[in-house]
Amino acid sequence: MTDEFTHVDEDGDAQMVDVGQKADSRRRAVARGEIRLSQSTLDAIAADDVEKGDVLTTARIGAIQAVKHTWETIPMCHQIPITNVETGFEVGEECVELTVAVETVGKTGCEMEALEGVTTGLNVVWDMVKANEKDEDGEYPTAAIGDVRVVEKSVERAE
Template sequence: MVEFTHISDGRAQMVDISAKSDVVREAVATGKIYLRPATLAAIREGIVVKGNALATARVAATLAVKETPRIIPMCHTIQLGAIVVDFKEGDGFIEAFVRAKSTGKTGVEMEALTGVSVALLTIWDMVKSAEKDENGQYPVTRIEGIRVVEKKKGTTPAAA
């Protein structure tokens, strides 16, 4: 059984960003899901039992980016300008990339990270029947390396 140690949570609050200027902001996050070779082949060939795993993950990631402030309590609501979700197959894994862009007072890192996390979880959900061993366990399947790989803070938008 896993034991948990209580950590005092102190207080929580949103950071006041009202005095900051609106600027163009962009973040790219990535992460990997490791899968069995047969599962990777099924994704590549479009024969996953539940349907198109990457198309479903792309939509799920887009929705997750848009809903980030609803699931991360101290995250500000922002006006998103663009969301791009892409995938790359590597040696034993699929890597997800999410680029989020906004013009505002705060960054979009949490949105990009949330998008990647949900994309990878969606892939797992789409292929879990193929990933389980005879005991119902996942000996190969794992998600790793979720991180921000790029963050840009640009210029103030031009006046209309």
């Protein structure tokens, strides 16, 4: 592990990392996360019976948009050419799980883009179903977004 923190210059000021000298590589990152919801809300999502509309399609669009705009929301994140985004939802017994895979060819990785896709996609799910989750006391006892993590990363030299 290096003693240098590359997002800070010799004066301690924040800086973007210079990747100009790096060779282009094919890069892929996969992130995953979940939103825990009540059984009735999970059933409504699975049946496409949520008052606000198609939860998973709306969340898929949100996830893809977030991937494409990560550089605008994460400080010092490079704007990278996204070559592919795949999203997958699994409505389980306790949660909706979202997996986002991002691919690029460039000088820096796409883990942040995959993580942004997951967190935004799950936030969209929450936005679509929050009215279903509120109990009689106005609380949200079941809902929780969590376990967001990078589950795969690969780099291979571009041809």
